[in-house]
Amino acid sequence: MRAGPLSNTNVIGLLNHYFVPVYVVNEDYAAKGPAPAEEKAELQRIFKEGYAAKRSVGTVHVYVLGPDGHLRDSMHVAEAAKPKVLAAILQKTVDELKVRPSAPVAKVRPQSAAPACEEGSLVLHLVSRSMDGKGAWTDFPGEDWVVLSAEDQRALLPSPSGVPDSGSLKKLLTHFYPATENNDVSKNKFEQVDATSTVVESKGGKARARLNGNFKMAHSFYHKDDGKRVEAEFIGFADYDVVTRKIVSLEMTTRDASYNGGKFAVAVRSIDH
Amino acid sequence: MMRGFTALAFGFVLVANAFASEPNEFSWVEQRVRELQPKGKEKRFDEIGWAEDIRDALRLAKAHQRPVFLFTHDGRMNIGRC
Numbered sequence: 368m369r370a371g372p373l374s375n376t377n378v379i380g381l382l383n384h385y386f387v388p389v390y391v392v393n394e395d396y397a398a399k400g401p402a403p404a405e406e407k408a409e410l411q412r413i414f415k416e417g418y419a420a421k422r423s424v425g426t427v428h429v430y431v432l433g434p435d436g437h438l439r440d441s442m443h444v445a446e447a448a449k450p451k452v453l454a455a456i457l458q459k460t461v462d463e464l465k466v467r468p469s470a471p472v473a474k475v476r477p478q479s480a481a482p483a484c485e486e487g488s489l490v491l492h493l494v495s496r497s498m499d500g501k502g503a504w505t506d507f508p509g510e511d512w513v514v515l516s517a518e519d520q521r522a523l524l525p526s527p528s529g530v531p532d533s534g535s536l537k538k539l540l541t542h543f544y545p546a547t548e549n550n551d552v553s554k555n556k557f558e559q560v561d562a563t564s565t566v567v568e569s570k571g572g573k574a575r576a577r578l579n580g581n582f583k584m585a586h587s588f589y590h591k592d593d594g595k596r597v598e599a600e601f602i603g604f605a606d607y608d609v610v611t612r613k614i615v616s617l618e619m620t621t622r623d624a625s626y627n628g629g630k631f632a633v634a635v636r637s638i639d640h
Numbered sequence: 641m642m643r644g645f646t647a648l649a650f651g652f653v654l655v656a657n658a659f660a661s662e663p664n665e666f667s668w669v670e671q672r673v674r675e676l677q678p679k680g681k682e683k684r685f686d687e688i689g690w691a692e693d694i695r696d697a698l699r700l701a702k703a704h705q706r707p708v709f710l711f712t713h714d715g716r717m718n719i720g721r722c
Contacts, residue, residue: 368711368713368717369720369722373684373685373688373711374681374684374685379684379687379688382688382689382709383687383688383689385706385707386706386707386708386709387697387700387701387704387707387708387709388688388697388709388711389690389691389692389693389694389708389709389711390690390710390711390712390713390717390718391693391694391710391711391712392713392714392715392716392717393712393713393714394714394715396712402693405695406694406695409694409698410694410712425712426712426713426714427712427713427714428711429710429711430709430710430711430712431707431708431709432697432698432701432707432710433708434702434704434705434706434707434708435701436698436701436702436708439707444713447711457709460707461707466705466706469704471688472689472700472703472704472706473689473691473692473696473697473700474689475686475688475689476686477683477686478685478686478690478717478718478719479686479718479719479720494676494677494678496676504722506682507678507682507683507720508678508682508720509719509720509721510678510720510721511719511721512719546720546721548715550715550716550722567666602665604665604666604669618669618670618673619669619673620669620672620676632672633676634672634673634675634676634677635673636673
């Protein structure tokens with residue numbers, strides 16, 4: 368949907384000028400999901416209205432509600448993912464309700480935003496994209512937000528052993544995978560991690576560390592073990608305060624990364640917060 | 641003789657590049673991180689004024705007399721992990 372109709376100028380215009388658009392994540396609205404009970408109740412109410420009216424109802428679906436909140440129309444994602452089809456269902460509603468165009472009623476803002484975190488944390492934004500067009504969903508990159516505590520930051524910096532703490536490093540590397548159906552990083556299994564962290568520059572209480580290495584990580588495409596694994600070589604630089612050992616900025620990328628026969632690349636950079 | 645010179649010169653270039661690559665690594669990482677960032681055409685999704693949640697959408701719909709477009713999905717569409 369995102370690469371199709373939700374990137375289509377006509378559909379974006381219809382949604383912004385005539386509708387109140389909203390998307391919800393099914394995992395959040397599941398029985399044990401974090402969405403408030405009132406939210407879950409509203410979604411169930413919409414489903415029930417759909418069943419009662421014998422409309423198409425499903426978890427990956429488009430629903431059109433009237434200004435009164437009641438269901439008017441619905442469509443399976445396989446159909447709704449076609450820009451012309453979705454535009455038609457939207458236009459039909461606009462015409463029937465005689466909706467007048469106006470500016471978006473909800474604020475237009477980036478939908479991928481840095482999470483709230485404690486003072487002293489390092490917020491990292493990660494981008495993962497296909498480099499050869501192989502694999503699934505290569506139309507746009509995946510993103511992740513990773514927060515490293517003060518302790519995690521210290522553990523990545525050069526030490527007498529020259530080897531960064533693998534636990535802290537894995538918190539970041541576990542997000543190094545291309546677009547897959549499975550995004551549960553708790554299921555990833557590291558098979559090998561080799562890394563070094565060395566000082567390459569030091570002046571006036573500030574230093575720059577070079578962090579490089581390679582790893583192998585089992586990451587299933589779907590949620591069942593399938594033997595697929597990430598193999599990647601990475602390199603990055605972290606500028607840090609020598610006394611507090613707090614990282615001021617960090618950039619990291621993959622030199623070479625593969626998954627299931629396809630090539631992908633990851634970029635990580637720290638964000639001021 | 642010439643072949644030996646060529647091999648020697650080639651060897652020198654390799655060694656020189658190995659040393660020269662160190663200071664350039666930082667610039668290379670900076671540039672690659674920049675190049676891999678999402679492009680504008682990949683973030684058109686952000687051009688849409690999305691409501692916070694269903695209740696927010698219903699409140700706005702009532703206040704502005706607009707219909708609601710609701711998309712339910714698995715994963716995290718907002719970060720492209722879906």
